[in-house]
Amino acid sequence: MAHGRGLSRRTVLTMGAALVMTAACGTGSGGDGKVKVWHGYTDKEAAAFDKLAARWNTTHPDQQVELVFNGGNDNALQKTLASFASGNPPEVAYQYGSSITGLTGRPQTQDLTDLLRGDAAFGWDDLFPAGREAATVDGKIYGVPALVDNLSLVYNKKLFDEAEIAHPTESWTWDDFRSAARKLSGDGRFGWAYVNDGTEDTVWRFLALLWQAGGDLLAADGKKAAFDSDAGLQAMRLLRDMAVTDKSVYLDAGDQQYLNLFNSGRVAMLWTGPWDLGSINEDVSYGVQILPGRVTHATIAGPDTFVVFGDNGRTKALPFLKWLLSAEIHLEFAMETGHLPIRQSEVDLSGYAEFEAKYPGTKVFVDNLAKNVTKSRPNIPQYPKISQVLGTAVQSVLLGQAEPEAALAQSRGEVDQALAGS
Amino acid sequence: MTLDRRKLADHAAGWGFAAPAVVLIGVFGLVPVVWSFALSFQHTDLTSPGTFAGGENYAKLVADPLFWDAARRTLVYVALFVPVTLALALPIAVMLNQRIRGVVLYRLAVSVPLVTSTVATGIMFSWLANPQFGLVNAALDAVGLPKQGFFSDPGQALFAVVAMTVWGWLGFAVIIYLAALQNVPRDLLEASSLDGCGRARSFWHVELPLVSPATGFLLVWLTINGLQLFDAVYVTTKGGPLRATTVLVYHLYNEAFVSFDGGYAAAIGCAVFVLIAAFTLLQLRFNRRSHYEVR
Numbered sequence: 001m002a003h004g005r006g007l008s009r010r011t012v013l014t015m016g017a018a019l020v021m022t023a024a025c026g027t028g029s030g031g032d033g034k035v036k037v038w039h040g041y042t043d044k045e046a047a048a049f050d051k052l053a054a055r056w057n058t059t060h061p062d063q064q065v066e067l068v069f070n071g072g073n074d075n076a077l078q079k080t081l082a083s084f085a086s087g088n089p090p091e092v093a094y095q096y097g098s099s100i101t102g103l104t105g106r107p108q109t110q111d112l113t114d115l116l117r118g119d120a121a122f123g124w125d126d127l128f129p130a131g132r133e134a135a136t137v138d139g140k141i142y143g144v145p146a147l148v149d150n151l152s153l154v155y156n157k158k159l160f161d162e163a164e165i166a167h168p169t170e171s172w173t174w175d176d177f178r179s180a181a182r183k184l185s186g187d188g189r190f191g192w193a194y195v196n197d198g199t200e201d202t203v204w205r206f207l208a209l210l211w212q213a214g215g216d217l218l219a220a221d222g223k224k225a226a227f228d229s230d231a232g233l234q235a236m237r238l239l240r241d242m243a244v245t246d247k248s249v250y251l252d253a254g255d256q257q258y259l260n261l262f263n264s265g266r267v268a269m270l271w272t273g274p275w276d277l278g279s280i281n282e283d284v285s286y287g288v289q290i291l292p293g294r295v296t297h298a299t300i301a302g303p304d305t306f307v308v309f310g311d312n313g314r315t316k317a318l319p320f321l322k323w324l325l326s327a328e329i330h331l332e333f334a335m336e337t338g339h340l341p342i343r344q345s346e347v348d349l350s351g352y353a354e355f356e357a358k359y360p361g362t363k364v365f366v367d368n369l370a371k372n373v374t375k376s377r378p379n380i381p382q383y384p385k386i387s388q389v390l391g392t393a394v395q396s397v398l399l400g401q402a403e404p405e406a407a408l409a410q411s412r413g414e415v416d417q418a419l420a421g422s
Numbered sequence: 423m424t425l426d427r428r429k430l431a432d433h434a435a436g437w438g439f440a441a442p443a444v445v446l447i448g449v450f451g452l453v454p455v456v457w458s459f460a461l462s463f464q465h466t467d468l469t470s471p472g473t474f475a476g477g478e479n480y481a482k483l484v485a486d487p488l489f490w491d492a493a494r495r496t497l498v499y500v501a502l503f504v505p506v507t508l509a510l511a512l513p514i515a516v517m518l519n520q521r522i523r524g525v526v527l528y529r530l531a532v533s534v535p536l537v538t539s540t541v542a543t544g545i546m547f548s549w550l551a552n553p554q555f556g557l558v559n560a561a562l563d564a565v566g567l568p569k570q571g572f573f574s575d576p577g578q579a580l581f582a583v584v585a586m587t588v589w590g591w592l593g594f595a596v597i598i599y600l601a602a603l604q605n606v607p608r609d610l611l612e613a614s615s616l617d618g619c620g621r622a623r624s625f626w627h628v629e630l631p632l633v634s635p636a637t638g639f640l641l642v643w644l645t646i647n648g649l650q651l652f653d654a655v656y657v658t659t660k661g662g663p664l665r666a667t668t669v670l671v672y673h674l675y676n677e678a679f680v681s682f683d684g685g686y687a688a689a690i691g692c693a694v695f696v697l698i699a700a701f702t703l704l705q706l707r708f709n710r711r712s713h714y715e716v717r
Binding site: 075078081084085102105106107188190196197198199250251253254255257261266384385388392395396399401 | 467468469470545548549552554555573574575576658659660662663664665679680681682
């Protein structure tokens with residue numbers, strides 16, 4: 001999930017690209033017979049994607065694809081729905097994992113279950129589970145994984161050495177983490193940074209904490225909230241103890257300054273994904289470790305999905321996506337972008353050692369995919385509402401405006417209501 | 423007969439000239455207004471066909487505490503944003519209306535915020551007002567005042583948005599006032615000084631009344647824009663923290679494009695429309711009574 005990518009650049013691009021989008025929408029689909037793939041890649045990712053699409057087009061005259069920059073992924077769902085309303089949707093659109101249930105009820109969205117499961121050559125089950133689950137709603141598959149990320153602990157080695165604290169290990173507990181953050185704080189510096197804008201960016205880190213403490217977001221039947229539990233309380237208390245009592249957490253108001261502050265040595269630890277590694281300054285020596293643990297060291301995957309629309313999407317765009325996700329081609333894409341591998345057989349390729357050598361920090365993230373990505377967010381239409389409610393609860397605790405118990409009780413009530421409401 | 427025909431031709435030509443504007447305003451102004459009014463009586467996710475909802479969306483509106491909170495915040499915002507902008511703009515315009523060295527430079531400086539996009543303004547203010555590392559807190563700290571949370575503090579965020587948008591709109595208000603001040607006939611000012619008015623009194627009794635049409639215009643214009651506040655919030659606080667800056671249009675955005683409850687969002691839109699229309703009518707009526715005309 002690209003929650004972390006630099007906002008300022010993205011915002012500017014979004015605004016600039018709004019014009020481009022308007023123009024792109026106006027040209028009408030299918031005039032030149034090309035299927036449109038909306039994406040939010042910029043810089044290196046865009047260049048690598050363009051290169052692959054161009055290669056595909058030279059060998060597939062009947063299944064030509066045209067890549068269209070969507071202006072930034074943050075509002076990809078809104079833009080896609082607007083394209084439905086205008087009757088001129090793309091054949092494929094890049095979406096955050098949490099957006100897919102906003103699209104599954106629409107006539108444009110394609111059920112690809114048979115085309116994907118039934119295609120042995122494609123190897124659906126070889127894809128990492130987090131990516132598969134994100135594309136699946138109620139047992140039906142509506143797209144293919146575009147990106148599979150997860151959170152790990154990224155830390156500034158120099159700051160740890162200066163404070164004479166041992167570097168984080170695989171067996172780090174919450175207590176180790178909290179005490180290190182406290183010792184690293186002070187003098188205009190913070191041990192940890194937490195995105196506190198109340199959006200999904202606030203919520204998913206809390207979900208990792210909740211799972212680490214052995215809790216769950218919803219009850220097994222998905223009809224009731226389950227996070228107002230002992231585990232939920234422990235997670236909320238850790239946030240309060242660190243942010244309010246220790247004041248060891250830089251609360252990022254949503255302008256994504258945490259990475260700049262990490263670069264300037266003002267923040268010592270981040271819980272972030274591989275997408276941020278490319279933006280860490282060369283003179284900052286950083287380490288990557290799995291998240292600290294309570295009961296488990298669970299992390300959360302931020303899988304993004306290419307969702308497929310319309311008949312042309314099935315017949316012309318899907319073959320391109322399948323090709324894109326084949327082990328060799330995706331490894332090529334990963335080599336140029338630092339994206340994590342998307343399927344197991346990709347890791348087993350001989351060329352994979354070269355990828356690991358080029359992106360040393362990514363090993364922890366890749367290992368996480370197999371070991372610590374044990375749960376995922378529920379793919380249900382109520383999730384955006386649940387996310388809003390939890391975001392507010394976490395925010396109120398971090399700001400010291402509510403006690404963990406009260407915040408949990410209130411948000412449980414609102415989540416139960418949202419689940420019962422439809 | 424020929425006269426009537428000429429009149430008809432004149433009419434046709436007139437409408438011909440006006441047609442592009444009429445079509446544009448109709449398509450991008452009136453049609454959406456009527457459309458959203460219709461939407462407000464439906465249950466719709468904005469893409470699939472809606473179902474008739476009767477007055478349910480409006481009933482939800484009346485019972486929605488988030489709506490009333492947002493309405494209250496919007497009114498607080500407007501009640502601060504409009505007077506503060508006017509109170510700052512007029513003195514600045516008066517100062518810029520003097521014959522002083524480098525006045526062009528000063529005028530240019532004042533109008534810079536006017537041409538700065540809200541996104542750029544928002545990013546700049548977020549940095550300046552960053553609670554831990556911002557310049558404003560560094561300055562407060564240097565003179566021994568306590569650091570503030572600004573956009574990060576639920577109790578201050580709305581005021582931070584007021585400060586930011588006042589900065590953004592000040593240049594516009596100054597230019598309008600400056601134009602009005604330059605239209606005040608010099609002979610009236612000379613006459614008042616012959617009659618023994620000092621600088622202050624002639625400002626108070628001659629200039630201020632004569633720029634009242636500008637005041638009236640700004641009052642209406644700033645109020646309309648204040649009631650529609652959205653972009654400044656979107657680029658700084660996203661309605662937070664803890665909904666502290668969720669004003670009416672931001673609430674509408676959340677309902678329409680996050681929760682995809684299009685019908686309810688349209689109902690909020692209609693409420694904002696009524697609010698704006700009511701304010702505008704009140705102010706126009708008040709302005710008409712207080713105008714001075716230079717004949």
